[in-house]
Amino acid sequence: MPDATCVGVLVADVVVRPVDEWPQRGQLALVQDVAVRSGGLAHTTGVTLAKLGVATAVVGRVGADLFGRFLVDELHRHGVAAYVRTDEEAPTSTTVVAVTSGGERSFLHLVGANGRLVEEDVEDALLRQTRVLHLGGTFILPALDGEPTVRLLRRARGAGCLTSLDVAWDARGRWMALLAPALSHLDILFGNREELGRLTGEEDPPRIAAALRARGVGTVAVKMGEQGAYVDGTGPDGRAWRGHLPAYVVPVVDTTGAGDAFCGGFLAGTLMGWDLERTTRLANAAGALCVTALGGAAGVRPLGETLRFMETAAVRA
16 A cells, blocks of 8 residues: 555656767767666656655556656566556657756656646545655646646545645746646645746745745745755644755766655655654755766665765755
8 A cells, every 4th residue: 555656757768978068960979878767756756755665656657668668667676556557649758868067957858648647547546545645747747737636636635645746847837827726735845946936936935935835835845956945834743844954965976856856755754754854854865865876766775874864964055
């Protein structure tokens, strides 16, 4: 029985490193690494949760192709229950991730089968078994975004789940117009500073969080990359907390998936009943370890190792 169910974006990441400048048209450039890794907001968060010892299910869609089989195999390899539908009419979502020498990324993304994920793909029986429903990839799930998301969150709460959502970048610029109806149905909302800033029209993390909580969100986690995270809300222990925690100092190989790993760490702390400050530290630790390896959740460590890192690693000034 899963304690956490992650619904949404599953992606095969083709990671190329280093790409510090694009070759001129018609020319060839040499790189150090080309690797295929599992990724996507739901996939990476689900694998992170499983690595941290949480019984986890993932719901999504893939194409009837090699990348689709690879993504499902990766879930099974990490002990994740895969409620993944093979879609005969769309390819598996794929992203070419160009990573600079410093670990920063640029993306070329194919929506593929993710665009056909619908609310009916999440079974009521699964919701009744789980404690947290996490939706990863709002704004790039066209068949689920908007009112279908609201209905799914209502169903989840009706089944007794905590509800969680992580946004992606909205290339179509709809932002609050699309997400606003879902906010009052969310216990936890994740997003990076730029995404949540676009949602609210604010730049300062405390003001971003305050604006979203005023619209009914229980807890807001603003992911700030190398600056750490700002969180405002009430933890499972019933205590309110707001504050900024700095990021840990680690050698950066690839920042792909770090934000999704942060979500996994945060949800793991929530499920363990921790207060918000300690939960945020665990989330920062999971995100930091993620960037020490190439692609997805490869760098995420089991809970014991992550806790030792959390308690001993240096943080950024």
